[in-house]
Amino acid sequence: MPNPLESPTQLDAMALFARVVEAGGFSAAARELGLSKASVSKRIARLEDRLGVRLLNRTTRRLSLSEAGGAFYAGCRRMMGEAEAAEQAVTHLAAAPRGTLRVNAPMSFGQLHLAPALNAFLERYPELAVDLVLDDREANLVQDGFDVGVRIKPLRDSSLIARRLTQSRALLCAAPSYLAAHGAPDRPEDLTRHACLLYSYQSEPGVWVLRGPEGEQRVRVSGRLRANNGEALREAAAAGFGITLMPSFIIGDDIRQGRLQPVLRDWAAGNPIAIHAIYPASRNLSPKVRAFVDFLAERFGPEPYWDRELGLAGT
Numbered sequence: 001m002p003n004p005l006e007s008p009t010q011l012d013a014m015a016l017f018a019r020v021v022e023a024g025g026f027s028a029a030a031r032e033l034g035l036s037k038a039s040v041s042k043r044i045a046r047l048e049d050r051l052g053v054r055l056l057n058r059t060t061r062r063l064s065l066s067e068a069g070g071a072f073y074a075g076c077r078r079m080m081g082e083a084e085a086a087e088q089a090v091t092h093l094a095a096a097p098r099g100t101l102r103v104n105a106p107m108s109f110g111q112l113h114l115a116p117a118l119n120a121f122l123e124r125y126p127e128l129a130v131d132l133v134l135d136d137r138e139a140n141l142v143q144d145g146f147d148v149g150v151r152i153k154p155l156r157d158s159s160l161i162a163r164r165l166t167q168s169r170a171l172l173c174a175a176p177s178y179l180a181a182h183g184a185p186d187r188p189e190d191l192t193r194h195a196c197l198l199y200s201y202q203s204e205p206g207v208w209v210l211r212g213p214e215g216e217q218r219v220r221v222s223g224r225l226r227a228n229n230g231e232a233l234r235e236a237a238a239a240g241f242g243i244t245l246m247p248s249f250i251i252g253d254d255i256r257q258g259r260l261q262p263v264l265r266d267w268a269a270g271n272p273i274a275i276h277a278i279y280p281a282s283r284n285l286s287p288k289v290r291a292f293v294d295f296l297a298e299r300f301g302p303e304p305y306w307d308r309e310l311g312l313a314g315t
Helices: 008-023 026-033 037-051 067-089 107-124 176-182 188-193 230-238 248-257 287-300
Strands: 056-058 063-065 099-105 128-134 148-151 160-168 170-174 196-199 207-212 215-220 225-227 243-247 273-280
Touching: 008 026, 008 037, 008 063, 008 067, 026 037, 063 067, 067 273, 099 107, 099 287, 107 128, 107 148, 107 230, 107 248, 107 287, 148 287, 160 287, 170 176, 170 248, 188 207, 188 215, 196 230, 225 230, 230 243, 230 248, 243 248, 273 287
Parallel strands: 099 128, 099 148, 196 225, 196 243
Antiparallel strands: 056 063, 148 273, 160 273, 170 243, 207 215
8 A cells, every 4th residue: 555655646536626616616626726628627737647437427517526536535624634634733723813714604504693703703814715505415524625504403423513502492383464464373283274384304294392381292284385595485474374393593583573473382492402513523724624613603602682571581
């Protein structure tokens, strides 16, 4: 087996491959690195020849990772992260976070709370830049090249590090116009007779699990609208199209302004929803990741402003 210390071009090729993946193609990577597209393409081809596998599936329109390419890219990212950590260990970077921080977060939380917070974060750390990607589909941080992600759901076991930032509560609510026309449910089972607005990425779509004076009840609900975005459901609820079960960080302002009203107040949608920051494990946590996670924990937790403003903090 060749010694990587005797083959610096091997590490260069791994870094180049990671850049091609993250840039989305040879042309974009070549522009970023100041190389020609042909040079980048040839070096990746030589890497594939040396490894004996195809790393990238090439079409006339786009590149995509092969199964082997996905595994190799994850290794490249780990290698680059360790190289960055090793460099930071012998420099003074820890005193001033700098560089570009790639962040992945859910759409509604990102738009309503994370994006506004970035103004203060960037002002506090002038040498940092942020690349924010909002998507309700769960990205693979390592394969997709993110430094940190925000997750609002039960976490699966993984090699990622998770830090609890704060929490939110799920509330049942509807517009006053809908309740005037259809009445308010008195018990959880009444929801089966109402138009309900459903979230597509719920772990069990169409089933709401509620806890109240009589213990836990599972209610199968239905309605004319199902969406994979909380803002779309909030708009439909405020327009009077049905009852929705939404996090307080999405509907808090609508409740305060009277556009939505809570229903079944004695019934809670389970325990508060934990909001975590997650990031790849590393022997030396990147200063930019540490600064960002500390900032979010300071701004949101432990009792977030969206619950305090509804009188829910501490409940």
